[in-house]
Amino acid sequence: MEVALSALIGIFFMTAVYLMLSPHIIRILLGVVVLGNAVNLLIFTNGRLTREVPPIVPDDVIVAAPTIANPLPQALVLTAIVISFSFFAFLLTLAYRAYQELDTDDTDTMRIAEPADEAAPPTGY
Amino acid sequence: MAGKPTEPVDITGAMVTQAPALADWLVVAPIIICLLGGAFLLAQRKNTAIQGRTAVAILALLVVAAVGLLVHVLNNGPIVMTMGRWLPPFGISFAVDVLGALLVLVGALVAFFCCLYALTEIDTEHRRYGFFPFLVLLMAGVSGAFLTGDIFNLYVWFEVLLIASFGLLILGNEKAQLDGAVKYAFLNLIATTLFLIATGYLYGLVGTLNMADIAVRVAELPDGAPINTIAALYLLAFAMKAAAFPVFSWLPASYHTPRIVVSAVFAGLLTKVGVYALLRTLVMLMPASLAVFADILAWIAGATMLIGVLGALAQSDIRRTMGYLVVSGIGSMLAGVALMSDLGLMGSIMYAVHSMIVMTALYMTCGLMIHRTGSHDLRGLGGLYGKDPFLSAIFLILAFAISGLPPFSGFWPKLTLVQASLSGGDGWLAAAILVTGFLTTIAVGRIWVMSFWRGGPSGTPDGESITQEAMPLSDPADRRDMLFPIIGLTALVIALGFLPRPYLNVAAGGAGGLLYSESYIGSVLGTEAADAAIGQELATETEAPEDNSAEGSQSGDGS
Numbered sequence: 001m002e003v004a005l006s007a008l009i010g011i012f013f014m015t016a017v018y019l020m021l022s023p024h025i026i027r028i029l030l031g032v033v034v035l036g037n038a039v040n041l042l043i044f045t046n047g048r049l050t051r052e053v054p055p056i057v058p059d060d061v062i063v064a065a066p067t068i069a070n071p072l073p074q075a076l077v078l079t080a081i082v083i084s085f086s087f088f089a090f091l092l093t094l095a096y097r098a099y100q101e102l103d104t105d106d107t108d109t110m111r112i113a114e115p116a117d118e119a120a121p122p123t124g125y
Numbered sequence: 126m127a128g129k130p131t132e133p134v135d136i137t138g139a140m141v142t143q144a145p146a147l148a149d150w151l152v153v154a155p156i157i158i159c160l161l162g163g164a165f166l167l168a169q170r171k172n173t174a175i176q177g178r179t180a181v182a183i184l185a186l187l188v189v190a191a192v193g194l195l196v197h198v199l200n201n202g203p204i205v206m207t208m209g210r211w212l213p214p215f216g217i218s219f220a221v222d223v224l225g226a227l228l229v230l231v232g233a234l235v236a237f238f239c240c241l242y243a244l245t246e247i248d249t250e251h252r253r254y255g256f257f258p259f260l261v262l263l264m265a266g267v268s269g270a271f272l273t274g275d276i277f278n279l280y281v282w283f284e285v286l287l288i289a290s291f292g293l294l295i296l297g298n299e300k301a302q303l304d305g306a307v308k309y310a311f312l313n314l315i316a317t318t319l320f321l322i323a324t325g326y327l328y329g330l331v332g333t334l335n336m337a338d339i340a341v342r343v344a345e346l347p348d349g350a351p352i353n354t355i356a357a358l359y360l361l362a363f364a365m366k367a368a369a370f371p372v373f374s375w376l377p378a379s380y381h382t383p384r385i386v387v388s389a390v391f392a393g394l395l396t397k398v399g400v401y402a403l404l405r406t407l408v409m410l411m412p413a414s415l416a417v418f419a420d421i422l423a424w425i426a427g428a429t430m431l432i433g434v435l436g437a438l439a440q441s442d443i444r445r446t447m448g449y450l451v452v453s454g455i456g457s458m459l460a461g462v463a464l465m466s467d468l469g470l471m472g473s474i475m476y477a478v479h480s481m482i483v484m485t486a487l488y489m490t491c492g493l494m495i496h497r498t499g500s501h502d503l504r505g506l507g508g509l510y511g512k513d514p515f516l517s518a519i520f521l522i523l524a525f526a527i528s529g530l531p532p533f534s535g536f537w538p539k540l541t542l543v544q545a546s547l548s549g550g551d552g553w554l555a556a557a558i559l560v561t562g563f564l565t566t567i568a569v570g571r572i573w574v575m576s577f578w579r580g581g582p583s584g585t586p587d588g589e590s591i592t593q594e595a596m597p598l599s600d601p602a603d604r605r606d607m608l609f610p611i612i613g614l615t616a617l618v619i620a621l622g623f624l625p626r627p628y629l630n631v632a633a634g635g636a637g638g639l640l641y642s643e644s645y646i647g648s649v650l651g652t653e654a655a656d657a658a659i660g661q662e663l664a665t666e667t668e669a670p671e672d673n674s675a676e677g678s679q680s681g682d683g684s
Contacts, residue, residue, distance in 0.1 A: 020315070028311055032318075039321050046329030073328070076277055080321060083284045087314055090291060094310055098303040113304040113382050121441035121503050122575070122583060 005045045012038030025095045025105040032091065036084035040077045047073025141210045148197055152204045152219050152272060154190040155229055158183060159265035166258040173252040177244045180257040184237040187264060191230035198226040199634065203648040205274065213274075213649050214335035220274030222645050224474060224635035228271045228401055231478050234617070235393035235485045236264045238610035239386055242489050245606045246386045254296050260390065263289035270398050274649055276324055276410075277334045279402060283317050283366070290395060293387045294379060305379030312375035316365035320402075323358035330355065337649035340410050340642055356414030359406045360422070366399030369459055370429040373452045377436060380451065381444035385492030388444065392451045393485035397477050400458045408462065408470065408639045415465060422463035423554055430456030430561040437568040441503045443491050443576070446568060447484065450527060453561060454480040460558060461542055464549045470636035472541035475628065479534045479621065483526045486614035490520050493607050494576055504583040506576035516608070517577040519615050524569035526618045529562040534621035537629065 012034055019031030047070045055071035057063075099105050102112060162183035169176055198204060203222040207213055221229075240260060247256045266286025273279050290313075295306045328334060330350060331342040346352055361372070368376040376396070380388050407415040415422075433453025440446045454476065461473030495501045497512055510517045522533060529539035539562060546555035579585065621628050638645055 025307065025311075032311065032314060035315070035318055039318055039325060042322060043325040043328070046325050048329075072334075076325075076328075079277075079281065083281070084318075086288070087284075090288065091310055091314070094291075094295070094303070094306060097298070098307050101298075101300050101303050107307070110304050110307065113301040113308075114378055119441065121439065121571075 001049050001051075002045060005041060005049070009038050009041050009045065012041065023106050023108045025098065025107060028107075029088070029091055029095055033084075033088055036080070036088070040080055040084075043076050043080065044073050047076075141207055141212055141216075145206055148201075149204050149206055151190060151194045151197055152206045152221050154194070155187055155233070155268035155272065156219075156265055158187050158190060159261050159268060162186075163258050163262035163265060166261055167255070170255055170258060171253065173249045176252055176257045177240075177247070180261055181237070181240050181244070183261055184233065184240050184264065187233045187268070188230070188237050191226070191233040191268075194221065195223075195226040195230050195631075198223055199631070203638070203645045205648045214333045214338035217278050218274040218335060218337075218649055219272050220337065220645065220649050221272050222635070222638040223631060224401070224404070224638055225271045227474070227478065227631055227635055228397070229268050231481050232267050232271065232394055232397075233264065235481050235614075236260065236267075236390065238613050239390045239393070239485060239489075241610040241613075242389070242492075242607055243386045245603050246384060246492065251296055251384065255292060256296055256384075256387075259289050259292040259296070263293065263390065263394070265289075267394050267398055271401060274336050275334050276327070276336055276339065276406070279405075280317065280321055280324055283320065283398070283402075286395070286398065287313055287317060290391065293390065294383050296383060296387065299382070302382045305382035309375050309379035312365065312372075316362050316372075319358060319362035319365065323355050323362060326351070326355050326358070335649065336405065336410060337642075337646040340646055341650070343411055344413075352411060353414045353417055356407060356411045356418065359411075360403070360418060363399045363403040363406070364425065364459075367396050367403060367455050367459070368399070368452050369425055369455055370432050370452075373429065373433075373455075376452055377445060377448045380448040381442060385444070385488055385495065388447070389485045389488035389492070392447065392488050393481045396451060396455055397458075397481055400455065400462075400473070400477055403459075403462060404470070404473065404639060408465070409642050409645070412465070412640075415462075419463050419465055422459060423551060426456045426459035426463050427554055427557040428456070429453070429459060430557055431564075434561050434564040434568060438564060438571075442501050443494070443503065443506070443572055444488075444501055446572065447488055447491060450487070450565065450568065451480075451484050453565065454484065454527075456561070457538070457542060457558060460554055461545060464542075464545050464551065464554075466545055466549055467633070467636055467640060468541055468545035469549065470639055471629070471632045472538050472545050474632040474635045475541060476538035478628070478632070479526070479538050479618075482614050482617050482621075483523055483535065486611055486618065487520075487523050487527060489607070489611045489614070490516065490523060493604070493611065494520075496607070497604075498576070498582075500582065503572065503575045506572075507579050507581040507583070507585060510577040511580075513604075517573070519608075519611060520573055520577065522615055522618060524566075524573055526622070527569055528566040530566065532622045534618045534628075536622060537625045541629075 016031045016035035016038055019027045019034065022028060050067060050069045053067050053069045055069040055074070095105065102110055104110060166176055166180060198221055203220060205218055205220045207216040207218045209216050243256060263286050266282050266289055269282035269285060270279055273282060291306065291310055294309060295302050327339065330352065331339055333339055333342060343352060365372040380391060430453050433449050433456055436449035437446045437453065440449060457476045458473045461469040461476065493516060494506065494509060497509060498506050500506050526533035526535040529535040539558060543555045543558050546558065
C-alpha cells in the first residue's frame, strides 16, 4: 500500500513541477494545487497506513487498542488542506487581477516592477 | 458514558495538572495581543479615524509584553506553556528561549515604529484597504513563529504571516504591485510548501512534532536514517524564505513596489523569520546534518553577501538598492550559521537584530527622501542637504551602520563574524564579509552623495543648489511625524553601537541556548529527557562559554 501511494505521490510531484515550470500563471497555479495535494498525501502516508480502524477509543477501555489509526496526520492534513485552499483562492484572485491590469498571464512579459530596459545607475554627478 | 471506570484515573502522567505560573502567560501574550487587536481592527476597518492610534496602542502593548518576556527569560531560563494540558510532546507547546524572546522584542519595536510612521504615510484610502489590521496580524504570525515549540505550528505561523504580508503587499492595487505580488506570492508559497514536505518526512522519521522531542530523537537516530535529506529540504525552504542566493529573486522583484512603510516592515521582519527558522531547525534540531552542509552553506552565504551588494550597486532606484542590501545582510547571517561556533551564531543573532532595525530605518528614510524630492531614482534625487540637513545626518548614521563601520550597531556583528570566520579557519569568508562591507559603503555612500551632497537632480551645474519645494509633503507637521520613528530607530542604532555590552551578552545567551539546548529541552520535556539528549558533540568542540566570546569581541575592538 505504501509503495503504491509513494508512486502516486511521485506522479503528483512530477506533474506539479512540470506545470510550475511553465511561464503561464494559470499553469503555475494548477501546479501549486497539485503540489498541495501531493504534500497532503505525503503527510498521510508518512503517518503510517492502517485499514478501516478509526482513531476512536472505545467507551469501555482507557488505553487505545494498538491497531488504532494515527489521528495526528489526519489533523495535519486537514490544516494543510484549509491553508492551501485559502491560498489557492487568494492566488486565483491575484492572477486574475494581474491579468486584468497587466493584460498578460505570461510571467516572461510581466516586467512592470523590474523593467527590462532600465538604465544603469549614473556613474558621475 | 457506559463502562466508566469507577476509580478516578491518574492523569498526571499525561496531562498538565497545575495551572501555569502567572508570569509564564507572557509566552503567549504577544500572540493574544496581536490576534485580539487584529480582530478588533478588522471590525473597525471602516472607522479610519481611530484605527491608526488603536494600532499604535496595541503594538506598544506588544513591546511591553516582549520586554517583560525577555527579562523573564533572561532571569529564569526558557518558559514553556502547553496547549490543551496535554503533556509535551503530545500537546502543542509554546517554548521561548533567549533567541526567541530577543527577536520578538526587536520585531515588536520595528512594527511599533513602522506603525507610527504609517500614521502619516498611510492615507484614508489605504486604511480602508486594511493596512493596520494586516500589520497587527502580521505581527501575530511573526511573534508566533518566534515563540512556538512545535514544528508544524511553526508552519502555521509562517502561513499566517504570509497571508498578512500578501494583504500588505497589494495594498493600493497598482500595476507594479500586482506584478511584484505575483512573484512574491508564488515563490513564497512554494517555499512554505517545501517546509511542509520536510516536516511531513521528519514526522514519518521521528514520529513527533515537538521541537525539543525532535532534537532528542534525531540525536538517537540510527546510522543511515535519511535525516540529511530532510535537513537539505529545510535548508532549501528556509533559504528561500530568507532570500539567500540563488533563490532570492522574489525579494528584489517585489520589495520596492508597495508603500514604503510596507517595505520597511517586510525588510525588518520577514526574511529574518526565515533565518530564525533555519537557526532553530538546523542548529538546534539537526546539528550533525548541519555539519554535513556547513561548507555548502558557507558558499551560499558568501555568494548571497556579494551578489546582494553587487545588485545594490547596479540599481538606480534607491528602493531597489535597499532590497538588494536586505539580501546582502542575509548572507552575513548565514555565514555565522555555517560556522556553527558560539561566536559565529552570536554574530548571526547580532546581525539579525542590527539588520532588522537598520533596514527598517533606511527604508523609512528613503520614504522621506522620496517625499521631499518626488523622485526615487538617483538621477532625480538631489539637493536634500540644503532642504533637510538633519535627515542627511540620519541617513549618514544609518549608512555607516549598514556598512558595518564603527561606532554604530553594524560594527559589532561584523567584527564578531570576521573573528568567528578567522578562528574557524575560513579566511575567505572573513574576506567576503569585509569586501561586502566595503561595497556596501560605496552603494550607500553613492546614494548619500547624489541625494544629499549635490545641489539638485542630474544636470544641475556644479556649485548651484536647487531649493524649490515641489513636494507632496509640504506640511511641516508631516515631516516631524515621519521623522520621529526614524529618530527612534536611529537612537537604537547608536545605542547598540556605543553600549554593545548587553546586546553582546543577550546574543551570546541566544547562541548558547541553540548550541547547548539542554535547558530548552529540559524545560519542555523535563530534565531527565534533557540529560538523555546526546546531540552535544558541538558543545565539546567549541569550549568557549558565553562570557568569553563576549570578552573576545570586546578586546578585538581594542586591537
